[in-house]
Amino acid sequence: MSSHETGPWRRFLPLSWDETSSPRFASANTGRRVLVTGAGGYIGSALVKAIVGAGPGCLILLDSSESNLFEIQRRLESDWAHVRHQALLGTVQDADLLDRILSRFHPEIIYHAAAFKHVPLLERNPIAAVSNNALGTWALAQAAIRHGASTLVLISTDKAVNPHSVMGVSKRIAELTVVALSSAACGMNAIRLGNVIGSGCSVVPAFLQQIAECRPVTVTHPEVSRWFVSLREAVEAILACGTAACGAAACEGRILLPELGEPVRIAELAGFLIRAAGREIPIRFTGLRPGDKLTEELTYKAETRDGFVEGPLEVIQTRKLGRAECEEIVDQLSGCIVSRDVSALIRMLSTVVLEYVPSRTVLDEMVKVARVGA
Numbered sequence: 336m337s338s339h340e341t342g343p344w345r346r347f348l349p350l351s352w353d354e355t356s357s358p359r360f361a362s363a364n365t366g367r368r369v370l371v372t373g374a375g376g377y378i379g380s381a382l383v384k385a386i387v388g389a390g391p392g393c394l395i396l397l398d399s400s401e402s403n404l405f406e407i408q409r410r411l412e413s414d415w416a417h418v419r420h421q422a423l424l425g426t427v428q429d430a431d432l433l434d435r436i437l438s439r440f441h442p443e444i445i446y447h448a449a450a451f452k453h454v455p456l457l458e459r460n461p462i463a464a465v466s467n468n469a470l471g472t473w474a475l476a477q478a479a480i481r482h483g484a485s486t487l488v489l490i491s492t493d494k495a496v497n498p499h500s501v502m503g504v505s506k507r508i509a510e511l512t513v514v515a516l517s518s519a520a521c522g523m524n525a526i527r528l529g530n531v532i533g534s535g536c537s538v539v540p541a542f543l544q545q546i547a548e549c550r551p552v553t554v555t556h557p558e559v560s561r562w563f564v565s566l567r568e569a570v571e572a573i574l575a576c577g578t579a580a581c582g583a584a585a586c587e588g589r590i591l592l593p594e595l596g597e598p599v600r601i602a603e604l605a606g607f608l609i610r611a612a613g614r615e616i617p618i619r620f621t622g623l624r625p626g627d628k629l630t631e632e633l634t635y636k637a638e639t640r641d642g643f644v645e646g647p648l649e650v651i652q653t654r655k656l657g658r659a660e661c662e663e664i665v666d667q668l669s670g671c672i673v674s675r676d677v678s679a680l681i682r683m684l685s686t687v688v689l690e691y692v693p694s695r696t697v698l699d700e701m702v703k704v705a706r707v708g709a
Contacts, residue, residue, distance in 0.1 A: 344607045346565050347532060347539055358567060360574035360646075361389040363444075370395040370442035370484075372427050372475065373449030375403025377534040378490060378569060382446055383407055385570050387415045394420040395440050397427070397449070427471035430478065437482035444577055445479055445487045447472065450509075452492075452536045454500045458625040458696045461501040461680060462672050468505035469512070470672070473665050476516045476523060488577045489513045489525040491590070493562055493631040496527075497690045500626030504684045504691040508664070510590060511687075514653055515661040517588030524588055526576040526648070527633065529562030529595045531569045542605055546612045551619040552605045559623070560598040560630050568593065575646035590651040591644070592633055625696035635690065677701060 364386045371386070373379040374396035380403070387394055394411075398404040401424055408422040421440070425432045427449050450468050451457055457464040472489060479487045491510050494503035510525045517523035530537050538554075538561075545552045564572070572593035579591060602618060609616050623629070634640070639652040656664070664687050671680035678701040685691050693701075 344604070344611075347563075347604060347608065348611060349533075349543065357388050358385045358571045358574060360571060360578055361385045363389075363574065363578045364391045365389045366392045367444055368393045368395070368440060368442045370397065370436070370440070370445045372397045372445070372447050374398050374422075375400055375405075375407045376448060378531060378566070378573075379446075379448035380407045380410075381566050381570050382448060382573060383411070385574065386446075387411060387418050387420070391418065393440060393442075394418060395436065395442055396420065396422045397425060397436065398422075399424070399426040399449070426467070427475045428466055430474045433474055433478040434481070437478050437484070441482060441484075443485050445475065445484050446573060446577065447475055447487060447489045448573075450490070450506065452502060452534075454494070454502050454536075454626040455624040457502040457505075458500060458694055459700075461677055461697065461700075462675060464501045464505045465508075465668055465680060465684070466672055468502070469508040470665060470669060472509035473512050473661075476512055479523075480516065480518075480521050484521055486577055487513060487521060487523040488573060489523065490573060491525045491527045493527055493529050493633055496632040496635055497692075498688065499628050499692045499694060501681075501684070501693075501697065502626065504688050507688050507691075508668075508684075511654065511656050512661060512665075514588035514590070515656040515658055522588070524576050524579055524591055526573055526591050526593070527651075528569055528572065528593065529564050529631070532563050532565050534566075538601060538604070539608070542608050546609060546614055546616060549614065549616060551617045552609060553619050553621050554602050554605050555621055555623050555627060556629060557602050557620055558600070558629055559602070559627070560600045562595040562598050562631060562633070564593060564595060572646060572648060575644070575648055579644045579646070579648060579650075587655070589641075590634075590638070590653050591646070591648040592651060593646060593648055595633070598630060625694040 369391045374383050375398040411420050491506050495507040498504040513523035576591050605618050641650040641652050
């Protein structure tokens with residue numbers, strides 16, 4: 336394959352990230368007490384490596400996955416043993432644990448990477464999705480305010496825009512939470528990313544495995560497209576988001592968008608990876624999965640573009656809920672979850688995010704529950 340042909344696609348090939356060079360904006364964490372949630376995940380662990388290289392005063396790692404947390408802790412102990420760090424096993428849904436962590440370590444900066452992300456799986460587990468992504472963000476933001484954190488960065492997704500999935504709508508509510516609770520004392524912004532190349536929920540590792548096994552490469556639809564960002568670009572955008580002061584209203588939470596270029600047709604990406612491997616493997620179209628969209632979007636129609644901050648990150652003014660309204664939404668969602676009432680939960684999500692379009696899988700589950708109740 337010629338260099339001309341690989342040029343635009345080079346970032347999709349398996350490459351190692353040179354961890355000896357510090358990502359931009361990492362120095363903002365030098366000497367600071369930093370908490371990373373989801374610290375063992377694909378994005379979280381890369382973020383941890385970037386921050387630890389900048390010499391934080393203390394680095395706190397929180398993750399609900401024992402194996403992921405063990406791996407990132409082992410890496411820190413091997414390569415950065417001189418940096419004070421603490422690995423803690425737990426979930427952001429545990430408000431008591433959050434209070435214990437924040438009262439003990441008093442983090443100044445919080446990067447919130449903990450989330451459930453797999454769209455089709457979460458369509459069948461909406462209670463878990465909302466509990467972790469939406470209510471977990473609320474619990475963390477409240478704890479950040481109580482314990483004097485100065486900055487909270489939520490890692491969000493383009494799937495939060497006009498969502499067709501429970502994952503997307505749960506992340507939209509997380510966005511609304513940080514925008515509502517941001518203040519001069521604790522500034523909160525959300526960074527809205529596209530698909531991060533190589534992540535566990537990305538198509539690239541799945542395609543590469545299918546190619547290695549000489550199996551047909553499965554693509555949902557010939558016209559499906561997605562925005563992509565490299566891991567390094569994602570980390571730099573997240574770090575930049577932590578330093579962003581969004582104009583005169585810097586105390587107000589904002590959505591921030593990195594440069595994502597043009598969306599990529601997934602069928603074309605699959606074809607490139609097949610050719611790069613020198614194989615002759617067919618592409619098989621399987622149909623859109625529950626919660627999938629043909630194309631993602633980066634902003635809502637009602638959102639306003641409000642210039643740029645260093646990164647470069649585009650500043651997006653989004654809908655802002657009042658604190659009392661936000662509390663009421665959280666209370667009602669919590670009630671649905673405690674009673675495990677999926678129908679009421681989906682109705683509530685649709686009320687809060689009017690643009691949410693529930694999938695057939697979710698609607699069928701609501702009908703099934705209604706029949707059982709009758």
